[in-house]
Amino acid sequence: MKLQGIVKGLVIGVICASIIPFVFMNIGQSLAGGTVSYLGGTWLYLAIMIPIIIALIGGGYYFSVVHTVSNKTMWWISFAMALIVSLFTGTVGILMAEKILHGNLDTLNVKSIMVAGIIYSVVFLPITVPLGKLILHILYKWVVRR
Numbered sequence: 001m002k003l004q005g006i007v008k009g010l011v012i013g014v015i016c017a018s019i020i021p022f023v024f025m026n027i028g029q030s031l032a033g034g035t036v037s038y039l040g041g042t043w044l045y046l047a048i049m050i051p052i053i054i055a056l057i058g059g060g061y062y063f064s065v066v067h068t069v070s071n072k073t074m075w076w077i078s079f080a081m082a083l084i085v086s087l088f089t090g091t092v093g094i095l096m097a098e099k100i101l102h103g104n105l106d107t108l109n110v111k112s113i114m115v116a117g118i119i120y121s122v123v124f125l126p127i128t129v130p131l132g133k134l135i136l137h138i139l140y141k142w143v144v145r146r
Contacts, residue, residue: 002064005143009060012139013053020052021045043101047093051085059136063143075129078136082128083121090117 021044059081063069069077091114099105121128 005064013056046097078133086121
């Protein structure tokens with residue numbers, strides 16, 4: 001049962017890691033004046049992939065062990081996962097994606113990226129927490145379903 005929860009978390013994580021950057025890039029490009037490409041920047045996919053997959057694997061494991069979760073607990077889990085995922089994505093994830101895509105960090109102001117990533121993750125919590133709760137609720141219903 002635990003392995004099944006982990007696999008289901010992995011599946012939801014891969015789906016979310018594919019859809020969320022696509023939607024985010026298209027909204028951002030539309031607000032900036034028009035869509036340049038439908039797939040957007042590869043850096044966003046790389047930055048978001050690892051933390052969201054790991055977070056949802058952890059969520060799948062947790063839901064496979066604890067079968068009844070209160071709404072308050074679900075909100076706290078959503079808050080923690082949204083904060084951790086957005087912090088990692090906005091700081092370390094961007095630096096890792098830059099290193100993978102360009103091979104070095106010589107042209108980046110790392111300190112500013114770290115500060116901006118922390119601010120970004122806190123400012124967008126009102127959006128990421130409800131979205132995270134929705135994703136966790138879908139995962140919970142799928143894992144606990146008999």
